[in-house]
Amino acid sequence: MERADLEELRRARALLEYPGLAIKIANYVGKPVDWGLAKVPKGAQEIVVSATKKSMESALEVVLHTLNGELERKPNNWGHRLAAMGTGAVGGAFGLAALPIELPISTMVMLRSVADHARAQGEDLAHPETRMNCLAVFALGGSKGSDDAAGLGYFAVRAALARSVAKAAEYIAGRMAGEVAADKTAPVLARLVSTVAARYAPQVAEKVAVQSIPVVGALGGAAINTLFINHFQDMAWGHFTVRRLERRYGAEAVRRFYESIESPSPAA
Numbered sequence: 001m002e003r004a005d006l007e008e009l010r011r012a013r014a015l016l017e018y019p020g021l022a023i024k025i026a027n028y029v030g031k032p033v034d035w036g037l038a039k040v041p042k043g044a045q046e047i048v049v050s051a052t053k054k055s056m057e058s059a060l061e062v063v064l065h066t067l068n069g070e071l072e073r074k075p076n077n078w079g080h081r082l083a084a085m086g087t088g089a090v091g092g093a094f095g096l097a098a099l100p101i102e103l104p105i106s107t108m109v110m111l112r113s114v115a116d117h118a119r120a121q122g123e124d125l126a127h128p129e130t131r132m133n134c135l136a137v138f139a140l141g142g143s144k145g146s147d148d149a150a151g152l153g154y155f156a157v158r159a160a161l162a163r164s165v166a167k168a169a170e171y172i173a174g175r176m177a178g179e180v181a182a183d184k185t186a187p188v189l190a191r192l193v194s195t196v197a198a199r200y201a202p203q204v205a206e207k208v209a210v211q212s213i214p215v216v217g218a219l220g221g222a223a224i225n226t227l228f229i230n231h232f233q234d235m236a237w238g239h240f241t242v243r244r245l246e247r248r249y250g251a252e253a254v255r256r257f258y259e260s261i262e263s264p265s266p267a268a
Contacts, residue, residue, distance in 0.1 A: 139199035
């Protein structure tokens with residue numbers, strides 16, 4: 001592998017394996033996320049799960065009908081971050097009550113940003129498999145640190161999602177070929193949404209844990225949402241960098257290089 005590509009793979013590994021969103025938030029607020037979780041009202045878990053599922057269903061709608069195959073261009077990270085800051089301000093001002101409205105909007109903004117990264121790495125958004133991989137990014141980066149990365153690492157999550165992603169892409173491709181709109185309630189799509197949502201929900205809970213605290217306010221909520229979207233922009237860059245290198249060198253070779261890299265450290 002060429003030196004420049006190996007350096008990109010090294011950075012991708014650092015982003016994908018460490019640190020998780022909880023550590024990023026903890027570094028910002030100066031307290032562990034568990035501190036925030038203890039202050040979340042009872043019954044909040046049901047609200048988080050419901051809002052997360054709704055968000056993934058909305059994201060699937062975007063994936064099926066509005067992502068397009070524009071020419072490759074540089075990702076508009078800051079434009080999407082500013083949009084996420086706006087929705088985060090609402091979440092910070094109104095707390096948990098705003099989550100069912102704020103989270104689907106934030107997720108769709110992040111999905112657009114994820115698609116930007118896919119396109120910039122040479123992915124074809126007209127291809128169903130690329131679209132499903134955009135959705136799958138929300139399942140990445142859920143580990144809280146390097147200690148449990150082996151069980152929740154990047155390739156482990158990809159392996160767990162592989163069949164669902166492939167089946168969903170195959171279903172959509174078949175519908176597109178027949179000029180019939182894909183049904184978002186189809187079992188293969190519902191299964192992928194449920195799998196991704198199960199990995200996304202704990203990260204949403206980590207965001208809510210801090211954002212729903214009354215003293216956070218609108219400005220704090222905007223800052224937390226900036227961390228939130230920045231995290232998934234990192235996951236998107238890392239994921240689609242690995243996929244680009246796999247197209248060049250082969251999946252097995254890239255994984256060998258990836259696993260040979262020493263323990264990751266946070267990217268600068």
